[in-house]
Amino acid sequence: MSTDLTSSLPAGDVVDRMDDPDWWRQAAVYQIYPRSFADANGDGIGDLKGITSKVPYLSALGVDAVWLSPFYPSALADGGYDVDDYREVDPKIGTLADFDEMTAALHAAGIKVIVDIVPNHSSDRHEWFKRALAAPKGSPERDRYIFRDGLGENGDLPPSDWTAAFGGPAWSRVEDGQWYLHLFTPEQPDWNWDNPEVRADFLKTLRFWSDRGVDGFRVDVANLLVKDLPEVLPSKAELDSMDRDSGDYPLADRDEVHEIYADWRRVFNEYDPPRTAVAEAWVDSPARRAKYASPEGLGQAFNFDLLQADFSGPQFHRIITENLEQSRNTGSSSTWVFSNHDVTRHATRYGLPPLNGRKVKQGVEWVAAGGPEDELDRAGGVRRARAATLLMLALPGSSYLYQGEELGLHEVAAIPADRRQDPSFFRGAEYDGLGRDGCRVPIPWTSSGTSFGFGDSDAHLPQPEWFADHSEQSQDGAAGSTLELYRAALGLRRELQAGESLEWIETGREDVLAFRRPNGWVSITNFGGDDVELPDGDVLVASAELDGRSLPGATTAWLKQ
Known part of the structure; x- marks a missing residue:
C-alpha cells in the first residue's frame, strides 16, 4: 500500500490552481467552525490567528479550500448565525487585519477561502434593526424587516400561529405593539427581501x-x-397542507428567490476568476435544488442525501446515481458531505442502529437519552465512517469535510446543561434533540494540556477525556490512524481526480459497490460483513488493514488498474 504522499505543490501548480475558474467543481473543502478550531490568545474561544497558525496543518492535510462558519460580530444567540455587522469581524475572533493575514496565508498555501453569508435574517443588534425599533410604524426603517400589526381587539395576539425553527412562536412583539417575523430565534429578525435597500x-x-x-460564499x-x-x-x-414543491409555498423556495441570486451572479462575475457560491437549500425535490445550482445563479447547491443515509450499499448506489444525473442536468458539479456544524458527526451516526428514515439530527439524542453510552459501537462507527469517507472522496464533484472528522471524532453527548449554547436545546426543538453543541466542541490538537492544545485556557465547550486518544499529536505519523488515512486519500485524490465521469462495476452483490474513474482509478466498498475478493489492480489506499487480496466488511479500497 502506497502512503508516500505529499500534499505540497510546486509554486507554479499553486498559481495555476488559484487562477482556475473551475476549481470548485472538484474541490475538497474543509469546514472550520472558527470558535472551536484553534485559540491563539488563550481566552477559550477560537480565533482567526488560530486558523492562520494551522495553515501548515491544512496544507499537509491536502484540502483545496476552507469554508469559515460565521466570524462576524454576534451575541451568539445562534452560534454566530445572528449577525450584527456583515462587514466586520467579531472582536473576540479577531480583526479585519487578522482576516487579511489569514487569507494571504491560505492563498500562499494554495487554499481557497469560502465564507458563510447569512441573508435570511440579521441579529436584533444589527444597526438597521435598532433603527427599525426606534422608528414609527410604516417607516422606511421598519420596511427593511417584516413587521405586522397583531390580531385581536388590542393587537396582542401574533399575526399568525407559526412556530420558529428552534421552538416557540415565530413572531415577537415590540414596545409600540407591532410584531416582527423571525423564522429562527427572536434575536434573528427576518429581512424583507422585497426592499431594494x-x-x-x-x-x-x-x-x-x-x-x-x-x-466564494x-x-x-x-x-x-x-x-x-x-x-x-x-x-x-394551512401551511402544513401546502405543496412545497411548486415554487409558490409562502415561506420558502419561491421562484422569485432566483432573481436575487441572478443579481449575485452578476457580482461574482465581476471578478477574475469569478467568485463561487454554494446554496444550503433544504428543498423537497432534485428539480427545485437544481435551480440554486444554475450557472445563472449560485452555481452549486448542497446535496445532503448521503448525510441522511444509512451505511448501506443500495442507499449509496441510488443516491450517487441520482445526484450525478442531477449535476449533469444542471451543468454544475455535485457536492458530497457527511458531517457539518448542524448534525451529529457521522462516526457516531454509523455506530448507532440504522436510521431507517429517521432524521439524522436525532442521533445524538439517542446516545444521551435513548440508550446508554455502551450501546454506541464507537469502533464500528469510526470504521464505517472511514470507509464511507474514502468512497466519497473518490466520487466526481466536490467533497465537504468538517473539522475533526479527520481525527475520527465522535459526537460529544455529555455536556452539562449549564454549559450548552445551542438555542435548539433551550427551546426544546424536536428536530435537534440535545442540540448541536456536541459537534461544535473545540477539537484536540495535543493529548494533554488545559484544552488539548486548543488554547491556554478551558475551551468554551467542555472537551471529554477521550479526546486525548484522538488528538492530532497522537495520530500524526501513526500508521493506520484516521488522520494519516485522510492525508493519504486527499493527496491521492488531488493526483488522480480527472473528469467528472463514473462507471459502475458489477460486483454481483448489492452490499459491495465498485466504480471506475478516469485514469484507471477504482474504488470498491464492502458494506457487508463477509470478506470479498478485490478486483485486479495495485492497492493505493484502504480504510482498514487488508489481508492479501481480501476486502473486509465496512472497508473501502482504492486501486489503480
Missing part, C-alpha cells in the same frame, strides 16, 4: 469580502429569503 446592501457585502480576496438557508405574506396570513395547519 436590503438587496443593495447585500451586494455591497459580497463585494466587500470579494475585494478582500474571498473566493456558502449561503445559509438560501431557500428562505423571499416570502409571500398576504394581509390575512395562512395558519400553521
Whole structure:
C-alpha cells in the first residue's frame, strides 16, 4: 500500500490552481467552525490567528479550500448565525487585519477561502434593526424587516400561529405593539427581501469580502429569503397542507428567490476568476435544488442525501446515481458531505442502529437519552465512517469535510446543561434533540494540556477525556490512524481526480459497490460483513488493514488498474 504522499505543490501548480475558474467543481473543502478550531490568545474561544497558525496543518492535510462558519460580530444567540455587522469581524475572533493575514496565508498555501453569508435574517443588534425599533410604524426603517400589526381587539395576539425553527412562536412583539417575523430565534429578525435597500446592501457585502480576496460564499438557508405574506396570513395547519414543491409555498423556495441570486451572479462575475457560491437549500425535490445550482445563479447547491443515509450499499448506489444525473442536468458539479456544524458527526451516526428514515439530527439524542453510552459501537462507527469517507472522496464533484472528522471524532453527548449554547436545546426543538453543541466542541490538537492544545485556557465547550486518544499529536505519523488515512486519500485524490465521469462495476452483490474513474482509478466498498475478493489492480489506499487480496466488511479500497 502506497502512503508516500505529499500534499505540497510546486509554486507554479499553486498559481495555476488559484487562477482556475473551475476549481470548485472538484474541490475538497474543509469546514472550520472558527470558535472551536484553534485559540491563539488563550481566552477559550477560537480565533482567526488560530486558523492562520494551522495553515501548515491544512496544507499537509491536502484540502483545496476552507469554508469559515460565521466570524462576524454576534451575541451568539445562534452560534454566530445572528449577525450584527456583515462587514466586520467579531472582536473576540479577531480583526479585519487578522482576516487579511489569514487569507494571504491560505492563498500562499494554495487554499481557497469560502465564507458563510447569512441573508435570511440579521441579529436584533444589527444597526438597521435598532433603527427599525426606534422608528414609527410604516417607516422606511421598519420596511427593511417584516413587521405586522397583531390580531385581536388590542393587537396582542401574533399575526399568525407559526412556530420558529428552534421552538416557540415565530413572531415577537415590540414596545409600540407591532410584531416582527423571525423564522429562527427572536434575536434573528427576518429581512424583507422585497426592499431594494436590503438587496443593495447585500451586494455591497459580497463585494466587500470579494475585494478582500474571498473566493466564494456558502449561503445559509438560501431557500428562505423571499416570502409571500398576504394581509390575512395562512395558519400553521394551512401551511402544513401546502405543496412545497411548486415554487409558490409562502415561506420558502419561491421562484422569485432566483432573481436575487441572478443579481449575485452578476457580482461574482465581476471578478477574475469569478467568485463561487454554494446554496444550503433544504428543498423537497432534485428539480427545485437544481435551480440554486444554475450557472445563472449560485452555481452549486448542497446535496445532503448521503448525510441522511444509512451505511448501506443500495442507499449509496441510488443516491450517487441520482445526484450525478442531477449535476449533469444542471451543468454544475455535485457536492458530497457527511458531517457539518448542524448534525451529529457521522462516526457516531454509523455506530448507532440504522436510521431507517429517521432524521439524522436525532442521533445524538439517542446516545444521551435513548440508550446508554455502551450501546454506541464507537469502533464500528469510526470504521464505517472511514470507509464511507474514502468512497466519497473518490466520487466526481466536490467533497465537504468538517473539522475533526479527520481525527475520527465522535459526537460529544455529555455536556452539562449549564454549559450548552445551542438555542435548539433551550427551546426544546424536536428536530435537534440535545442540540448541536456536541459537534461544535473545540477539537484536540495535543493529548494533554488545559484544552488539548486548543488554547491556554478551558475551551468554551467542555472537551471529554477521550479526546486525548484522538488528538492530532497522537495520530500524526501513526500508521493506520484516521488522520494519516485522510492525508493519504486527499493527496491521492488531488493526483488522480480527472473528469467528472463514473462507471459502475458489477460486483454481483448489492452490499459491495465498485466504480471506475478516469485514469484507471477504482474504488470498491464492502458494506457487508463477509470478506470479498478485490478486483485486479495495485492497492493505493484502504480504510482498514487488508489481508492479501481480501476486502473486509465496512472497508473501502482504492486501486489503480
